[in-house]
Amino acid sequence: MAPDPRRGLRILAVESSCDETAVAVIEDGRRVLASVVASQTPLHAPTGGIVPEVAARAHLRWMLPVLDAALERAGLRGPADVDAVAVTYGPGLAGSLLVGLTMAKTLAFLHDRPLVGVNHLEGHIYAGWLLEGEATTAAPEFPAVALVVSGGHTFLVEMRDHLEYRMLGGTVDDAAGEAFDKVGRMLGLSYPGGPAVERAAATLAQPGADPPERRLRLPRAWLGDSLDFSFSGLKTAVRRLLTEEAGGTADDGVALPADLVVEVAAAFQESVVEVLATKTAEAATRKGARTIVLGGGVAANGPLRAAVAERAEALGARLVLPRAALCTDNAAMIGAAGYRRFLAGERAGLDLDARPSLRLADAAA
Numbered sequence: 001m002a003p004d005p006r007r008g009l010r011i012l013a014v015e016s017s018c019d020e021t022a023v024a025v026i027e028d029g030r031r032v033l034a035s036v037v038a039s040q041t042p043l044h045a046p047t048g049g050i051v052p053e054v055a056a057r058a059h060l061r062w063m064l065p066v067l068d069a070a071l072e073r074a075g076l077r078g079p080a081d082v083d084a085v086a087v088t089y090g091p092g093l094a095g096s097l098l099v100g101l102t103m104a105k106t107l108a109f110l111h112d113r114p115l116v117g118v119n120h121l122e123g124h125i126y127a128g129w130l131l132e133g134e135a136t137t138a139a140p141e142f143p144a145v146a147l148v149v150s151g152g153h154t155f156l157v158e159m160r161d162h163l164e165y166r167m168l169g170g171t172v173d174d175a176a177g178e179a180f181d182k183v184g185r186m187l188g189l190s191y192p193g194g195p196a197v198e199r200a201a202a203t204l205a206q207p208g209a210d211p212p213e214r215r216l217r218l219p220r221a222w223l224g225d226s227l228d229f230s231f232s233g234l235k236t237a238v239r240r241l242l243t244e245e246a247g248g249t250a251d252d253g254v255a256l257p258a259d260l261v262v263e264v265a266a267a268f269q270e271s272v273v274e275v276l277a278t279k280t281a282e283a284a285t286r287k288g289a290r291t292i293v294l295g296g297g298v299a300a301n302g303p304l305r306a307a308v309a310e311r312a313e314a315l316g317a318r319l320v321l322p323r324a325a326l327c328t329d330n331a332a333m334i335g336a337a338g339y340r341r342f343l344a345g346e347r348a349g350l351d352l353d354a355r356p357s358l359r360l361a362d363a364a365a
């Protein structure tokens, strides 16, 4: 069906791969008419991590109210007012993915609209294409290098054109967000660890705060000149340090001195940020990137954003930094990527299945 010529092409996007239930309406791949996210964070806080069955049940509970809220916010009468339905089909938790897939397929079938399957990871990259409010900025230019840093994934990818991904490197163990979350737990900080570690570290730099007696330095895992990452050694270094200094970690039940928590949070964040920013700049240099895109929950981290911005400026590359709400999981980014797949003529059948281990691209040759 041809879209109404008086308006842009509208995509209804659905995301439920992890612990956010999200629906968005996107126009022409870049304008966010509505983006509604129901976060399950408080639900998972008591366990300090996501329990898949609990997440899937919460998606079931929230999917329809979130859809209604998105349609209302976008000023649409109903799903028939969109031109296509895009949905995340992987990677993620199987039970969670199924909830979004089932709703997207039902809407596509009932309203006779094409269905487009989107990889969650390309969604994090395409968040960089979304416009912020009313501002119209030029779309990111190719070649681009994207750093995606989330709770489940950490990788650098090159894009020479839309939907073309060449993996440059990735984590060999923990994802950056996972490391933040684990260190947050060791320090006795709130869940999720990323924002809590950032807040704790920021108190170190606060004007008027007592300067600490010494500045801790934790190791950096460079892995030679590869563009891969490793965070498990850093995590072990934090555990060892807390054991030496305080007899254990907060998740062992040890009450840690507040100044130690702040210092370790700052030193940990500094190590992660330096490695991520340095390798991103190196990838951009090697690939002659005109644009650097940051995506994924950890891209909400202020010091990381600042460090990559500094490197991008030195390289003369444009840095595209989605605002924090578009870095963490949302459906607007799925709509942005879905729009590109729609334009490329991709259509999924109603047999589109959840692919929990879906990959973005095969390793570079």
Ligand code: KG4
Residues within 6 Å of the ligand: 018, 149, 150, 151, 152, 153, 176, 177, 178, 180, 181, 192, 193, 194, 195, 198, 296, 297, 298, 299, 300, 301, 302, 327, 328, 329
């Ligand atoms: O992209 P996302 O919402 O979900 C996944 O696809 O994984 O990322 C969530 C991750 C969590 O590990 C969380 O601790 C981390 O992003 N995160 C942060 C910050 N905000 C969220 N990490 C560091 N600094 C932040 N400000």
Ligand code: ZN
Residues within 6 Å of the ligand: 120, 124, 150, 151, 296, 297, 328, 329
């Ligand atoms: Zn994500």
